[in-house]
Structures are given as C-alpha cells and as structure tokens.
Amino acid sequence: MRRLVVAALSLALLGGCALKPIEPWVKPYERERLADPIMKFSRGSLAEKHVEHIRDVREGARGATGVQGGGCGCN
Amino acid sequence: MARFAALVGGLLGATAAHAIDLPEDRAEALIHTYSGGGVNAYGPALLVRKNIADRFALTGTYYLDAVSNASIDVVTTASKYKETRNEFGLSADYVYRDSQITIGATTSREPDYTANAGSVDVTQEVFGGMTSVSLGFTRGADKVGKHNAPEFSDTARHWQYRLGISQILTPRWIMSANVEALSDDGYLGSPYRSARVFGAFVPERNPRTRSARAMKLRLIGDLGSRDSIQASYRYFTDTWDIKAHTAELGYSRYFGDAFLADTFLRYYTQKHALFYSDNAQTETVFVSRNRQLSTFNSIGLGAKLSWTVKKVPGKYDVKLNGAYEYVHFKYSDFTDVRTGGAYAFNASVVQLFVTATY
Secondary structure, three states: OHHHHHHHHHHHHHHHHHHOOOOOOOOHHHOOHHHOHHHOOOOOHHHHHHHHHHHHOOOOOOOOOOOOOOOOOOO | OHHHHHHHHHHHHOOOOOOOOOOOOEEEEEEEEEEEOOEEEEEEEEEEEEEEOOOEEEEEEEEEEEEEEOOHHHHHHOOOEEEEEEEEEEEEEEEEOOEEEEEEEEEEEEOOEEEEEEEEEEEEEEOOOOEEEEEEEEEEEEEEEOOOOOOOEEEEEEEEEEEEEEEEOOOOEEEEEEEEEEEEEEOOOOOOOEEEEOOEEEEOEOOOEEEEEEEEEEEEEEOOOOEEEEEEEEEEEEOOOOEEEEEEEEEEEEEOOOEEEEEEEEEEEEEOOOOEOOOEOOOOOOEEOOHHHOOEEEEEEEEEEEEEEEEEOOOEEEEEEEEEEEEEEEEEEEEOOOOOOEEEEEEEEEEEEEEEEO
C-alpha cells in the first residue's frame, strides 16, 4: 500500500514537472560577465588560424575546434 | 517523453526579444613565426572586416607562409628546401534576427600544391539566447604536384560536416560541445616522403580514403576578479586507426584597464595509424613513416599579452598583442636514424600582432 502511495506521488510530481515548460534561467541582464572577451570561445581570428595550421600539419587529429571554414592546403 | 516535449516547448516558446549582433568592424595585422625540428616558417597575415547596413559583413584575409625545411625527414632522405605558401580568404556574414549565415572561400597556393575550399556555416540562437546551435560544411579540392616531375599530378577532395552547441549554464559559466565528421579522398600523402621497409627507404603508400570523427567539449568560467578559467577536451578517431586525445587548460586575467594576459597548457597524444611503421618487417599494401601518423605526444605551454594602446568607447580601439608558445614533441616509434634513439624536438611559436576595432 505504502509503495503504491509513493509511486502515485512520484508520478504526480513528475507529471507536474512535465507540464511546466523549462524557462531560460539566465536572463539577458544577467549575461554582462559572459560578454567579456575573456569569456569567449574564440578571439583574434588570425592568431587562432595560424596556431590551427601549425597543429594541422603536425598532428594526426583535426576538426571540432569550433573554428569556421577550413581547407588546410598542406602535405 | 513528456519532459522532452516540455523542454522542446520551452526552447521554442522562449522568444525573448534577442538578436545576434554582428561583431564590430575590425582590422588585424600579424607577423608569425614557427621554428622547431629544422623547420622555420614565418610571414605576415592580414584581416579586414567591414559591416554593411548592419546585416552584412565582409571579411578578407591574406596569409603568407615562407618555409625553409630541413626537418629530420628532409635531411635524412632528401635535401633541404625553401618554399612559399600564399593563402587568400573571403567570407560574408548575413544576420537575420537570431540567425547568422556565413559563406566563405579560401585558396592556398604553393609551387607544388594548390588547395581550394568553400564553406557554409549557420548559427541559430534559441532558448532566449541561452543556447546557440551551429551547423557547418566545408568542401575542399586540392591539386598535388611534385617539383621537377611534371609527370606526377594527382588530386584530393575533402568534406567536413560540423555541429556545435554552446550553452550558457549560469551568469558565470558557459560550455560548448562540437562534433565534426571529416572525409578525405584522393592522394593523401606526400610524393617526397619515404617509408622504411626491411631497412631500405621506399616511397610511402597511403590509402586513398580516410574518414574521421572529432568531438570537443569546452568550459569557461568567470572566477570573479576580472579573470576566467578555460578547460577543453577533444577526442579524435579515424578509419586509419588513429586515436587522439587533446586536453587544454587556460587562465586569463586583466591587469589594470590596459592589459590582458592569457596562459595555457595543452597536452596532445595519439596512437599510430594501422599502416605506420618505423621500419616495416613485412610487405604490406600500405606503408608510411610519416611522423604525423606515428605514436607521439606533445606538451605546449603558451602565454599571450594584449595591450590596449588607445580606446575611445563606442568609436575605436587599438591593441598590440604578443604571444609565445613552447612545444615539446616526443615520438615513441620514430627513430632518429642519425643517433639511433627515439626522436624528440622542441618548437617555438611567436606571434606579434595589431588589432583595431572601429
């Protein structure tokens, strides 16, 4: 009996959660710190491109760096 | 399922008045050098970016690499050489509400190698600007030649498909996940490189196809005193049986209003390709002694300093930047035939550049 009550309560709780859509929890006015250059995944594209090229021609692995474009042109 | 539906509902329903802003107009001039393992490469690079009517931006880049190569492969099996690589790039961005589309093309020319590539990238902000999803595609086509051998001519084609998600976690933390599928087809080696079979040097023989997958996770956190910490990990695997791990840790900090310093530590390790051999003891269809396909690891330690020389808020700023990276490469199954020991070398990367936004 107790198990049944627990199960019914859990289901009700789960159902309650499911009905309420998840809202964005970090509001635009809370993103000031995230706009700073030190919080960016990518800065200064030429310097990054140079480093990327150096690694591309020496390492077996490539890709998924988040840098757009490509086309290494190296052998 | 209901929770998933609610999440999707939340994603689509969260239509806050947010739009992607194009980055500012920008110009960069860079001098770059690399020296290590007998290779010296240096040259200038330029970038100019101009916004048009707040919705379009055009970016032009030029990159020159003057290489003098006396690496271990070259000095032991060929002769030292010099050559220059010129690369031109042009890209256009278009922004509409929460979406950005970027179309780009690059062309790279060396006396014996020409590479052309075109790419399309689309970024869409969702979930009230907290999540950004990007999709990208690059197609490349290369022509491979050989000095003093007009009879040698081949081609290579490349395809890259990428998907990325960046997610704001809290007002201080942000993360991203990127995956990329890469396919190559055609001549994927070097006509100058030698493999070693039963102690004798013979031309290398590589497969003409290669498929790879890469996955990268990144995390950046604001530490609260005008500083931040970055961590990333990438896993790579391909049909040549290379498996690679890359881990990076970084720290950035402002000093006063004018200086920003970045430091990072990077560790890279990979397992050799199936057909890689330092000195093959059996005859196989494919054989290579390309160090890039061997088992090795590298450790890089880098620092960068950026000095804001002049800043007029809302109008322009000019920065002088200097970056240095020291890298140590250590090979497990590549013998230095001059000494008989395992090969290792150190390299230095130097960048000096000016950036201006206006």
